[in-house]
Amino acid sequence: MSFKHFVRDSWLTASYYTGLSQLYQALRGRKRGIVCYHNVLPISTLPPFDTYNVDATAAVFDKQLAFLKKHFRVLPIQELDNSDKPGFFLTVDDGMRNNHEILAPILAQHDLTALFAVCPAMIDGELPHIWRDHLFLLFHQANDIKWLPDGITHSYTGVNALTRAIKKYVYQHQIADVYGLVREICEKNDWLYAPYTDDPLRYQFMDWDQVRDLHNLGHRIAAHTMTHRVLRFLSADEKRYELAESKKQIENQLNSAVDTLVYPYGSMAEIDQATVNMAEEVGYQTALMNVQQHSLQKPAFTHPRFAFPPIADSPHLHGIVSGYKFLFRVA
Ligand SMILES: [Zn+2]
Structure with a gap:
């Protein structure tokens, strides 16, 4: 924990137990x-x-x-x-x-x-996952990544960082057909475009x-x-x-x-x-x-x-x- 976070957390704790944050809530809070x-x-x-x-x-x-x-x-x-x-x-x-x-x-x-x-299309199984979850799951399972969109490389530490990089790419290029991009990533890597069946409570609708x-x-x-x-x-x-x-x-x-x-x-x-x-x-x-x-x-x-x-x-x-x-x- 950084020093700044430590100071803030200590202050929040002290404010709570002295009633200061409740007072703030009463006066100005939501x-x-x-x-x-x-x-x-x-x-x-x-x-x-x-x-x-x-x-x-x-x-x-x-x-x-x-x-x-x-x-x-x-x-x-x-x-x-x-x-x-x-x-x-x-x-x-x-x-x-x-x-x-x-x-x-x-x-x-x-x-x-x-x-x-x-989302009705998810409930009806028309798409296997929300695109960002799907990218995360595909990268998580991948042994090898052969193809990524232009400008995205493998040099991210971990699946989270790579998923975030793709998200950034989608936003920078304002991609409307984002499920088309997920399909393209699957095709070019020879991955199956299909639902992930482990952990159904977390990943199934x-x-x-x-x-x-x-x-x-x-x-x-x-x-x-x-x-x-x-x-x-x-x-x-x-x-x-x-x-x-x-x-x-x-x-x-x-x-x-x-x-x-x-x-x-x-x-x-x-x-x-x-x-x-x-x-x-x-x-x-x-x-x-x-x-x-x-x-x-x-x-x-x-x-x-x-x-x-x-x-x-x-x-x-x-x-x-x-x-x-x-x-x-x-x-
Ligand atoms: Zn949502």
Whole structure:
């Protein structure tokens, strides 16, 4: 740990136990917030290769929920559109199998409900994985890499760094057909373009029965686009397809209206004003991003969210929820 982190962490701990961060929360902190989760896994420690920091162990998730309930008000997800009420909401992205089998039962123990954002093309098995997960899994299994896109070399230390380099390539070249790129990487390396079958809780998607079950348990289902591509790089027609078709297919499966969109990735690198406008145009009432500050118009379609790192200690969690931690940004 760096000295700067040590100073910040000590300060957060002292502030928490002296009541200073609670005071900050009362005076200036967040009164309302939306927390973003992805995967909750029945393991005691996370593997060292969690590329995107989106996994939590079941024990840590349980402690984080207990923390939120103790210090703040966690509201039923059906009240998400009631924008005046102070409190916090829980959301879960991507629709992996652990959501139904591990995460939802822990929510039930705490008597909480959440919003689950799912991609119909993934549930229907039209694509084996979200492209970034797929690249990570392909590199992870590869004995030898014969071909990579222009400008990308093997000289990265580890699979995480190589996956990040490809992600950077996709963003630099604004690649709309990102699944075409994954297929090309597979073909040129003689790798099978197929789902990875180990660790189904982490890497396989829920089926429609499981999604319907969550809906029937009082959770809310949101669209997360059809294929989880980067919306900013898509044409107007492709944007419309991703947003409208996912809404329609989930509505048909649930026999119930879907009025919430969760943008994939959710930062300014992935969402432009045209995307936000399209969300309204195709009939959503609410859309959620992942950042706190942005320059987009239409507040109902750019709700911020925040995520917890996979930790359970109260001083840090309190610092994140209140916004207090962000007063002490360290590089
Ligand atoms: Zn996602």
